[in-house]
Amino acid sequence: MQPEKKSIQSQWFETSRGRYVLTWEQRQFDSAVEDVFGFNAVQAGLPEIDFLRESRIPLKVRAGLDRGCNLKTEPTQLPLASQSIDLIALPHVLESSAQPHQILREAERVLMPEGSVVVSGFNPLSLWGARGALPWRREEYPWRARFIGLLRLKDWLALLGFELTGGRFGCYAPPFSQSRWLERCAFMEMAGDRWWPICGGVYVVRAIKRNPGMRLVTPAWRDKRQAKKALAPVTQRENGLHVEKRRHH
Numbered sequence: 001m002q003p004e005k006k007s008i009q010s011q012w013f014e015t016s017r018g019r020y021v022l023t024w025e026q027r028q029f030d031s032a033v034e035d036v037f038g039f040n041a042v043q044a045g046l047p048e049i050d051f052l053r054e055s056r057i058p059l060k061v062r063a064g065l066d067r068g069c070n071l072k073t074e075p076t077q078l079p080l081a082s083q084s085i086d087l088i089a090l091p092h093v094l095e096s097s098a099q100p101h102q103i104l105r106e107a108e109r110v111l112m113p114e115g116s117v118v119v120s121g122f123n124p125l126s127l128w129g130a131r132g133a134l135p136w137r138r139e140e141y142p143w144r145a146r147f148i149g150l151l152r153l154k155d156w157l158a159l160l161g162f163e164l165t166g167g168r169f170g171c172y173a174p175p176f177s178q179s180r181w182l183e184r185c186a187f188m189e190m191a192g193d194r195w196w197p198i199c200g201g202v203y204v205v206r207a208i209k210r211n212p213g214m215r216l217v218t219p220a221w222r223d224k225r226q227a228k229k230a231l232a233p234v235t236q237r238e239n240g241l242h243v244e245k246r247r248h249h
Helices: 008-012 016-033 100-110 127-131 150-159 179-184 187-195
Strands: 040-044 059-064 085-091 111-122 162-170 202-209 234-237 240-243
Touching: 016 085, 016 111, 016 162, 016 179, 016 202, 085 100, 100 111, 100 150, 111 150, 150 162, 150 202, 162 187
Parallel strands: 040 059, 040 085, 085 111
Antiparallel strands: 111 202, 162 202, 234 240
16 A cells, blocks of 8 residues: 655645745744643644644644545535534645635534634735736646635634634745745845735634624733744724734833
8 A cells, every 4th residue: 555645735835935934834823722722623734734733732633635634534524513623723724725615614613612713824915926926837836726815814704703813924035946045035024024014925813713692701812932923913904904013011
């Protein structure tokens, strides 16, 4: 029996571009999941990368059809009981599926009231999104995927009863294929976060499933590590999504 091959998506995250994105994203997932409590957590997508490594939840399952999944299933039809999961991580799952709405509906179904979902995706309003407009790049990952704008994702989540509680853009450097050029553009991370925060190449957001008439008091989501930024609170302006910056005293 031949061993299962890594997915194209997983292989891409081993490239220079992929490692650049992954390094930033894992810091955001670490912040997003470390203060979510409960008993059961699910990661759908990219099973060879542990996006729940900082979660304190005891039972963690990786769902999907790729190598490394211990629950073989499509994310559109999870074989899990309704309201049985406390945390779901969806790293780049929605944009890679032809049914992103159904994946979110399944997430809403299986999550407990006040359960959390953490989603990452590529931002179409960025240099990474602009590169996907080139016809000769559309067959290459990640540009073969259907990038989903954060405002659209926020609308989808709101329709399902989710409240967006944190979000952050990152990876402002152009999508160079060589690591030395990505390193030379490191200055763009601080500048982008300050001057054009909605133009990062990728985003990570967290949302909580709200039930009408029910509000639980939960611990504040904080980043206790000085070297790591937590996802910032998200507010909405008329002209788009604004990511507030956390002040340090």
